[in-house]
Amino acid sequence: MTHDERHAQSTSRLQDYEPIVGKGCIQELKMLAEALSGKVIQTINSTFIGGGVAEILEHMVPLLNQLGVDTRWDVIKGGQEFFEVTKKFHNALHGKNTVTVSPQDFELFMEVSRKNLAEMRFFGDIFFIHDPQPAALIAKKKEIGKKWVWRCHIDLSDPDEQVWNFLRQFVADYDAAIFSAPNFAQKLPIRQFMVTPSIDPLSDKNRELEPDFVESVLRKYGVTSDKPMVVQISRFDRLKDPIGVIEAFEMVRKSVDCQLVLAGGTATDDPESEAVLEEVRKRAEGNPDIHILLIPPESDLEINALQRAATVVVQKSLKEGFGLTISEALWKGKPVVASAVGGIPLQIKDKFTGLLCYTVEGAAYAIKQLLTNPEYAAWLGKNGREYVRQNFLITTQLKNYLLVFLALDRSEDVIYL
Amino acid sequence: MMYYNVSMFPVLDSLKQNWLLIAVPLLVFLATYIVGLWTRRVAFRAFERWAAKQKWEGYRFISETTRSPFLHWFLILGAFLAVHLSALQPAQKALADRVLASLFIISVTWVSIALSERLLRFYIRKVPRLHSSETLFVNTARITLVVVGVLMVLDVWGAPTTPIVVLLAVVILVVAVSFRDTLTNFISGLQLVQSEQIKVGDYIKLETGEGGYVVDINWKNTHIRSLEGDLIIVPNSRLLGQAVINYGRPLKKASKPFRFYTRVHLKELTGLKAGSLAELATMISQVPESVIYYHTHHFFEEHHFLIPEPANDFALWVSNELGCEVLGEKLASIDAFSFPSINALRARIEAIINDYLAQNPDGHRARPGREFHFIKSVSFVLPTPYIAHDLREFVEALKQVSLGSLFYHVFEARLRLKKGVNDFSLWIEECLGDKDLADRIASLDPYNYTLENLRSTIVQLVEKRIK
Numbered sequence: 001m002t003h004d005e006r007h008a009q010s011t012s013r014l015q016d017y018e019p020i021v022g023k024g025c026i027q028e029l030k031m032l033a034e035a036l037s038g039k040v041i042q043t044i045n046s047t048f049i050g051g052g053v054a055e056i057l058e059h060m061v062p063l064l065n066q067l068g069v070d071t072r073w074d075v076i077k078g079g080q081e082f083f084e085v086t087k088k089f090h091n092a093l094h095g096k097n098t099v100t101v102s103p104q105d106f107e108l109f110m111e112v113s114r115k116n117l118a119e120m121r122f123f124g125d126i127f128f129i130h131d132p133q134p135a136a137l138i139a140k141k142k143e144i145g146k147k148w149v150w151r152c153h154i155d156l157s158d159p160d161e162q163v164w165n166f167l168r169q170f171v172a173d174y175d176a177a178i179f180s181a182p183n184f185a186q187k188l189p190i191r192q193f194m195v196t197p198s199i200d201p202l203s204d205k206n207r208e209l210e211p212d213f214v215e216s217v218l219r220k221y222g223v224t225s226d227k228p229m230v231v232q233i234s235r236f237d238r239l240k241d242p243i244g245v246i247e248a249f250e251m252v253r254k255s256v257d258c259q260l261v262l263a264g265g266t267a268t269d270d271p272e273s274e275a276v277l278e279e280v281r282k283r284a285e286g287n288p289d290i291h292i293l294l295i296p297p298e299s300d301l302e303i304n305a306l307q308r309a310a311t312v313v314v315q316k317s318l319k320e321g322f323g324l325t326i327s328e329a330l331w332k333g334k335p336v337v338a339s340a341v342g343g344i345p346l347q348i349k350d351k352f353t354g355l356l357c358y359t360v361e362g363a364a365y366a367i368k369q370l371l372t373n374p375e376y377a378a379w380l381g382k383n384g385r386e387y388v389r390q391n392f393l394i395t396t397q398l399k400n401y402l403l404v405f406l407a408l409d410r411s412e413d414v415i416y417l
Numbered sequence: 418m419m420y421y422n423v424s425m426f427p428v429l430d431s432l433k434q435n436w437l438l439i440a441v442p443l444l445v446f447l448a449t450y451i452v453g454l455w456t457r458r459v460a461f462r463a464f465e466r467w468a469a470k471q472k473w474e475g476y477r478f479i480s481e482t483t484r485s486p487f488l489h490w491f492l493i494l495g496a497f498l499a500v501h502l503s504a505l506q507p508a509q510k511a512l513a514d515r516v517l518a519s520l521f522i523i524s525v526t527w528v529s530i531a532l533s534e535r536l537l538r539f540y541i542r543k544v545p546r547l548h549s550s551e552t553l554f555v556n557t558a559r560i561t562l563v564v565v566g567v568l569m570v571l572d573v574w575g576a577p578t579t580p581i582v583v584l585l586a587v588v589i590l591v592v593a594v595s596f597r598d599t600l601t602n603f604i605s606g607l608q609l610v611q612s613e614q615i616k617v618g619d620y621i622k623l624e625t626g627e628g629g630y631v632v633d634i635n636w637k638n639t640h641i642r643s644l645e646g647d648l649i650i651v652p653n654s655r656l657l658g659q660a661v662i663n664y665g666r667p668l669k670k671a672s673k674p675f676r677f678y679t680r681v682h683l684k685e686l687t688g689l690k691a692g693s694l695a696e697l698a699t700m701i702s703q704v705p706e707s708v709i710y711y712h713t714h715h716f717f718e719e720h721h722f723l724i725p726e727p728a729n730d731f732a733l734w735v736s737n738e739l740g741c742e743v744l745g746e747k748l749a750s751i752d753a754f755s756f757p758s759i760n761a762l763r764a765r766i767e768a769i770i771n772d773y774l775a776q777n778p779d780g781h782r783a784r785p786g787r788e789f790h791f792i793k794s795v796s797f798v799l800p801t802p803y804i805a806h807d808l809r810e811f812v813e814a815l816k817q818v819s820l821g822s823l824f825y826h827v828f829e830a831r832l833r834l835k836k837g838v839n840d841f842s843l844w845i846e847e848c849l850g851d852k853d854l855a856d857r858i859a860s861l862d863p864y865n866y867t868l869e870n871l872r873s874t875i876v877q878l879v880e881k882r883i884k
Contacts, residue, residue: 024801024819028681031799157786182790185686194684194792349720391719403683403797413707414796414833 012059012202014066020201021395029395032402033067035417041071042124046086046133048075050297052197052324053130053153059200059394076116076134084271085109086133092160093132094239094319101163110136126405135170147408150174153197153321155342156184175408180322181343193404196346197322198397199331204300206331209308217305221293228258228371231310233303235264236277239319244360246283246290248316251364253289256371263293263306307332312370316363320344327392330354330384335377337366347392353384442499449498453491478535486528493521518573526566533558543610544634602637605653609634620664620809628813630667644814645802668807668883671848675811677803677818680825682796689791694739694780697789698770704791706759710833711794713753713762717868718824731766734789739781744773754862757837796829808849812879820868827863827871841875854882
């Protein structure tokens, strides 16, 4: 099943990014793409819709093609049971100790992988595989050769040993692995690169919006614009600690009149979301200043509006791959309070581009600081936007992926193209 | 003796009787001629003075072409006056008027043809691309003037000219509408050449921000060679209708052009990490140069807009994660600009940490998960389309290249590629012989600037030199 059959691709054109990132950056991308001409990149993940990976690929694939790099997007097939298993893998790799993965789970994973190996068409010169779900496709390398890159979007800083060892047998056969942060790197016999994920400044989720539209979204969800607004946008997942956010908000609310918006959706590969959402709703019951909003996946403009309406954006994750919502908020010039986990410290340089926290109390203190010092908050927001422009826009990620593909055939530290 | 009343010399008699009728026209004719001589002298002198003041080269064509005909026109005027003062019959006078008017028209037409021909050839020769069309333009002018002259003569003799005029007007209108843009561009091209606002060889910048050297101005477009080597073709009328910055003639050409390169880098994870100061010191002594380079330089690219910029990863880590703030400050204040190579810089970092360890052997340990992770910088060097042949092109390109390019030529060239000095200074000294400017740029400590500030400081130094 190809991407084109399932989902309309992003319509952003490469030249549209020039006013944002500069002419030089676009020229660099073109030169790198030129060096890759003739190669076909086959990128494979588990879903076309929902979650950060699909979101990035949706914008990345058309841009790579516009650059002249022939890139095709495929997804593996897997039923509800398979995704429940891979969700367990995901949690275990994130270091959730409560997860138990049984031998049957591993067997189901292998069975679905074998099925995909048999059914999928492999035609690329470079195979770009995302996350654990399709990782076992590497078995095809023995048969067809070519270059294989495994892109890990998960926080692997403290993975469950059993699951990682199972996965490692596949990863070790790749030519290179890509991680989002330095502490996600593993002991592997292959080259490991660091590529941070990115946001698309022209996507519905990040583009500029009219104030009237922002206002209409607030009205739609019954949120007032009269009070300062603390916002966390993320899918309903325990690792995002929505309960912790409510607790921090309640501490802040004692002395500052403000409201909390917890907004997010669910992904097709995350069966746990519904239960978490229910828990959160229960916890917020009876507090009129807390708004729990279930946003469907295609409501990017609404998410954008909520972020733009925010006074402070929070991301109090317990574990995080990268945390794209941080870059989204920073790009909108918002002051951000976020946990120092996963890839978040890569986006927030404490007290320069945002505030980092470790606890509920720390989060509450930082939120209060920003709500009561709007000038400081604005300064952080301005720095944050600039930092994202330089490092976390889709153009930077595109460049990094092109560089990884180019590095597959070269081992020097300084490469002249 | 017989007397005859009839004179032997009737003509003389007639002259005696009507001498006034003959003398007056003759005198008027001669007087008009003399007035003509005097008027020509005064008028041409005044015209020459005016032309000299205007510095208009075309004046001599008017002067040379009209000098003799100017007198002819007075002779015709004299004849006209004489005829009308004479005792000729009205019909004879009318005939004389027509002859004189025809002569005048023929003379004016001839002068117009000669003048337009010389002016056209003069201006066309200033525009090389028009050379091939010179004859076409001259012949077009000749035909037009002859047609107009003939029409006027026909009109004088009472021939029907209206249908011919209407036909000609229609033809001219159709041609003018069809070639409206061409005509506008042609006229604008002539204006550009005549006014010398923009000349071939000038460096100009358009409203769009594009710029380059003017390589050609033809009858339709002006061609500009951009810094990227592209040919920008601007219609003359559009060029004349916008604000253009003209920097003037090219500067001293370099013996070799400067090609701007850019550098993009990829972070390769080494899998090595340090949890304590001792481990950090050991690793620093063992890791490849590219790792030391990354941890002492990536901040300048990634946080280049922050002032003050965080110094290096080692300093930050020992301060933030190990709580060794004194050591952190010492590491942060290492003057990277004073080291000629990465290994020299590495040795200094090692020495500072080892000194500290000697006095504080217990050290500290980072919390689990907050270890120092060693990352290697893999650089990809790419040629950009920007090539500078002189300081003007250099400074204009410098304003446009990416920060990666600036980083490569200033930081990477000096330390990582072991050139000892930045690429700009090397080129300015070796290929332009301007040691003073080269030294001024070389003496800038790039570690004290944000990248944009560094760029604008170098731009200012160069612009000051070429002013």
